[in-house]
Amino acid sequence: MKTPIIVLTGFLGSGKTTLMQYLLHEFPDKKVAVLVNDFGEVPVDAALLSGRGIPDDMLYEVNGGSIFCACLKDNFVLGLKALTECSPDLILVEASGMADPSGIGPMIRNAGLGDACELMCTLCVFDAIKSLKLAQNLATIERQVANAHYILLNKTDLATSGEMEAATAYIRKINSRAVIFPTRKCRFNVDLLKKEMESPFAMMPSLNTSDNRPDAFTVESINGSVDAFLEALNREEDLLRVKGCLTENGRHYYISDTGAEIEKREEAENFTPVVVITMQDKGEAVRQHLADAGFLAA
Structure with a gap:
């Protein structure tokens, strides 16, 4: 029997890791393997999931870009092969926020994995506050929406009615076939995933190339x-995503932007550096702004 694959897509900060954690909770009787794709070199999402009890042999990390880009496609295939050898009941793939999932089905078949696993469906998390604004300049978001079977219109508790209406209209314009779930923290009826899926969508050429990569840098520690520091980041117009841990006066905090703001929660340990992702060619300028403000070493 082929192992079904569920792919989670959505732009940076939309809620994919929250969705991953929710799905893991909703499949308690299943042996679930996870492949995590972080855009930055530091595997922040994998560190989060590893700390929540996933065995090492059931968690595979691919970092430093998109798994659907030619530069990392081989790593993605190797990861799927390694996970299928563990005989899981289900494989969850969390793609990076910049990933264009066009053509993932043929990619699996052409890699010789067609007898071991198959794409079950693609879930796209669409940030009701931020994704529509970013879609005007980032074609990747349109591809994520266009190639989704299910779309979670997330952060409904933070969005205005106008933002919800505009986001829904955009999604319907791009993809009239997908089922839309308005969600708060990516909660929806998971039983629907167990139903038979429609025939695959027509695939488009992928946009994941080295020419459209955003910038990323890591922050191990800060002054102040x-x-x-979060207030300074909120003022950066070219900021796409920030996530990771910082320590202040012996207390550890995990920070992550929600679209409306950058949230902070206390953790028992500092388990990963902060990854800052910006628009293409803007990373050095953002880093310099933070250094000029005294937060980073010049």
Whole structure:
């Protein structure tokens, strides 16, 4: 029997890792393997999931770009092969926020994995506050929506009615076939995933190339308070995503942007550096702004 694959897509900060954690909770009787694709060199999402009890042999990391880009496609295939050898009941793939999932089905078949696993469906998390604004300049978001079977219109508790209506209209314009779930923290009826899927969508050429990569850099520690650092980040217009841990006065905090703001929660340990992702060719400028403000070493 082929192992079904569920692919999670959505732009940076939309809620994919939250969705991953929810799905893991909703399949308690299944042996679930996870492939995590972080755009940055530091595997922040994998560190989060590893800390929640996933065995090492059931968790595979691919970092430093998109798994659907030619530069990492081989790593993606190797990861799927390694996970199928563990005989899981289900494989969850969390693609990076910049991943264009066009053509993933043929990619699996052409890699010789067609007898071991198959694409069950693609879930796209669409940030009701931020994704529509970013879609005007980032074609990747349109591809994520166009190639989704299910779309989670997320952060409904934070979005205005106008933002919800505009986001829904955009999604319907791009993809009239997908089922849309308005969600808060990616909660929806998971039983629907167990139903037979429609025939695959027509695939488009992938946009994942080295020419459209955003910039990314890591922050191990800062000078000053975490709150002041977050305020400085909020002022950066070219910021796409920030996530990871910082320590202040012996207390550890995980920070992550929600679209409306950058949230902070206390953790028992500092388990991963902060990854800052910006628009293409803007990373050095953002880093310099933070250095000029005294948060980073010049």
